[in-house]
Amino acid sequence: MDQSSLDALFQALADPTRRAVVGRLGRGGASVGDLAAPFDMALPSFMKHVHVLEAAGVIRTRKQGRVRYCEIDEARLAAIGSWLDEQRAVWESRTDRLERFVEKKQQERE
Structure with missing residues (x-):
């Protein structure tokens, strides 16, 4: 996935309303009206969130x-x-190397 697509995905999910919509849709599809019901905003404002996610x-x-x-x-x-x-694999690799380094230094002191 290219960087701009990834940026758009994270930007879309940066808003709590949009994350709530995605969370709700994780349970299955829904109409815009049903999705908008829990939020205290006008439908046109809610539709902006839908458009960003789309x-x-x-x-x-x-x-x-x-x-x-x-x-x-x-x-x-x-x-x-x-x-x-x-990203997790990169950081786990780094922490594994750090752990080996620390263990080596401890052994050298003993």
């Missing part, structure tokens, strides 16, 4: 009659997981 590829929307439904794009969220796994 533009970043975090969710997909489809219109059925007069109702817009949202669902998570699992592949895009998996890309975040892959990136985090890569």
Whole structure:
């Protein structure tokens, strides 16, 4: 995944309202009206959050009659997981090297 796509994903998830929407959609698809219900904001304001998530590829929307439904794009969220796994591996490697270094220094002192 390229850096600008990753930036867009993290930017989309930086907002607590959008994270709550993604959390709700983790339980299954929902209409925009159902997603907006828990939030104290006008529907046009809530739609801005939906558009940010959609533009970043975090969710997909489809219109059925007069109702817009949202669902998570699992592949895009998996890309975040892959990136985090890569970062975790780098840091675990660093901490393993540090641990070996410290153990070596302790042995040298003994």
